[in-house]
Amino acid sequence: MEHTPAPYGPRAVYGYAMYIGANMVFLLYAIWAMVPDEVLHDYFGLTYWPSKYWAIAIPIWALTALATFAFLIYPAINMSITPDIDDIRTVTDKYALQRTETIPGGIPAVSDIPITEVCRELYLRKQ
Known part of the structure; x- marks a missing residue:
């Protein structure tokens, strides 16, 4: 099926x-x-x-465990599997589309913008 x-x-x-x-x-x-x-x-x-204490304790413990997982453990796992900032996988990967030449005034093909061009546009002062 x-x-x-x-x-x-x-x-x-x-x-x-x-x-x-x-x-x-x-x-x-x-x-x-x-x-x-x-x-x-x-x-x-x-x-x-069982004691009525458990009617309150179990939901509170479950919510505390859920909050601990959601706000501490899950982000820590994600941060541990994220490549370092100077790792080449942060900049590009095997699926990156390289920029190709286009006709002047034409619409460029779909491609990834190189990180150097992004930094140049965002952080360098215009003259």
Whole structure:
């Protein structure tokens, strides 16, 4: 079968099952977090539930881990795989399109602008 993002039978069934499952898990979490232990014990007969501390601690820990990853670890990984500023890969690569000669007054072909020309235009003073 061809890989496609379009919906098809099994994907629709699994997606619907995950949707229902996620809603049920969230509903159970909300009941456990908000309903007092006495009510859970007296009306539902449930005698053991984890401490309510975990209803707050787990989401906070998860968000802290996500923020640490997003603001520290992910940028550090990207910076570690980025070539140095004086590396030749920073200037050009094997896919660079070299500038070709054009007819005077014509539209130039698509090409990469050399870094020397970019620096000349941006940073050197006009005379």
